[in-house]
Amino acid sequence: MPYTAEDFLKFIKDNKVNWLDLQFTDLPGRLQHITIPIDEVDESSVKEGFGKLDGSSIKGFTMIYESDMVLQPVYNTLSLIPWSPGVARVLTRVFWGGGKGRFERDPRFVAEEAERVQSEMGYTSFFGPELEFFIFDKISLDVATPQSGTGYKIYAREAPWSSNGGFIIRYKEGYYPAPPVDQLMDVRLEAVETLQKYFGFTLEATHHEVATGGQGEIDFRFSTLADTADKVQTLKYVLKNVAAKHSMVATFMPKPMFGDNGTGMHTHFSLWTKDSKKNLMFDPNDEYAEISQTGRYVIGGILKHARTLSALVSPTTNSYRRIVPGFEAPVYIAWSKSNRSAIIRVPSYFKGIEKAKRIEYRAPDPSCNPYLAFAGLLMAALDGVKNKIDPGDPIDENIYHLTAEKRKQLGIGELPRSLDEALDELEADKEFLKPVFNSSLLDVYIDLKREETKAMQMYPHPMELYYYLDS
Known part of the structure; x- marks a missing residue:
């Protein structure tokens, strides 16, 4: 390049x-x-x-x-x-x-400013997002006029409701069936090969994801903040075009269908010295997860600002249809070694590997602006380190199965349940973002998102007719 x-x-x-x-x-x-x-x-x-x-x-x-x-x-x-x-x-x-x-409202400028601030503090950071998506055969969308109502139908060759006589993938059983049950392997591989050959990607894996209907994932090698955000935008661009070449539709919408898992963008994060020679989150003597005290402060900062970050990492009204219990999406503000019901986990596949020590932040979805999402994540992590924010004890049990009283005893908070609620948090908790997010950008961003929520509130939902037509 x-x-x-x-x-x-x-x-x-x-x-x-x-x-x-x-x-x-x-x-x-x-x-x-x-x-x-x-x-x-x-x-x-x-x-x-x-x-x-x-x-x-x-x-x-x-x-x-x-x-x-x-x-x-x-x-x-x-x-x-x-x-x-x-x-x-x-x-x-x-x-x-x-x-x-x-x-100042160029999103890439925010990412570059975040890199500048971390460098002045003596750090560098690495990001490794896992992009999930759906590839549908067709979407039939009816939003022609307000008077005619709204509705949509998904056509997906693998799905139980629209299979054309071939193999189907049952709900929540898409992880990892081999072809011919996985009918979209060739489309994913074409996208991956295009990214490698023309766009300079180093790819790590691609596979079918949990949901039926063509859910997949592509993982690429971690990189620095702005470069990783560039790669997210490039991957989305390439996959959409490759799918279109096959007369299909690729979408990174968080929750396009009811009853199965939504689409996330679990993001791996690590903090290093400025020269990239030492992983500040690794401690081989830590018995729990080889996570250092600095790593714990990183987690503490992210947990403290988790509700605020929701406005950046889960930025659509549809994002909050994904963040519900029972579909592997994070709902509760907690951390753990390998507990996927927590918002942050510390992957521990192998021991003693410094370069592999990181956290996985499970809240983001790929509808986000990656420049803003990654910059916000970094600023929360640095706030944790700067102010030595303790994350509390890890939670090593399925949080979904805990009673409300038990969660309260353990001090486990919840993420916002709507975009409006997340925007309220962002308006109230801006200080940690201000070194890189200027007021002009934040104010305009919040206004745009408020307009989205207002528009969505004005449209009757199809299921409201199902529940309330006989009122």
Whole structure:
């Protein structure tokens, strides 16, 4: 991958690129793009950026009277688009027009600021998200007019309700059937091979996930904060396009169907010295999970701010249909060595391996903006270390089976049960985020999310007719 402007231009020339796709992420987390002819690309524009963006048309960006913005390439994200011959894509940073500097509501800017702050504190961190998703054959969606009502139907070749005579996967039995029961292995492998060949990924695994209806997962090698967020956006982009090539629909929506597991993005996190030579979370003498005191402070910070982080890592109204007991999604604020009913677990597959010591934060789902989610996670962890926040004792039993009284005795809190509740927490608990999340971004983010919740509250739910039509 290119790392300098000269490398960038050489890649363009060597690969006979005719069009350059400039991609960036809006505040809610969706990938946006502008495509320009290659004769617009020269050394000056590659270094200084392309003045092509009307920021007033992008959610969460600017007003119409301050709309001229510049997109500066992130060199090492340049790659060919295999399904569009002659086209290359590159992720970009967003700047104000007129030489006014970096745009403070660019999500990637927040990620870079988080990396700057941790470096000044003497740390570096690594993130390893596990992206889950569904691949459906088709979605039939009816939202044409408010008067006609709303509804949808999922067509999925593996699912019991729409199988075309082939094998089915029963509810909660999708982990890990071999082909031909797993009917989507080839689609996942095509996405994985595309990521490896064209986008520079190091892949670790791909497999079917627990749910029926085409749920899968792709795991890639951990990396630094901004680079990992770039990879999340790239993976989602590639999988959606590969699925579309097969006339299918890939979605990272947290809970698209009732009665089976939702889609999460369990995120592995570790804190190291600035030179990346020592894992500060590893203690070989710790009998419980080889987790150091610093590691415990990391956990303490995340648990303290878990309800606030929900607004960033579970950022849609649909996210809270996933976060319910009984479907492996975290509901309770606790930590453990290998207990998947806790929001944080300390993986302990092997002993004595420093580079493998990490925590798994199980709250995020892939509808989040990864730049904001990872930055928020890092700031909570650093707050824990800075203020020596103790996480309390680990919980080594199934929290779902504990009574409310027992959970209260153990001091186990609960995550918010709605996006509105999570936004309330974010409004009340901003201080730990402020070193990297500016007030402008947070205020606009909260306003956008409040608009989403208000819109959803206005629509009758199909199940409300089932329960209340005879009222």
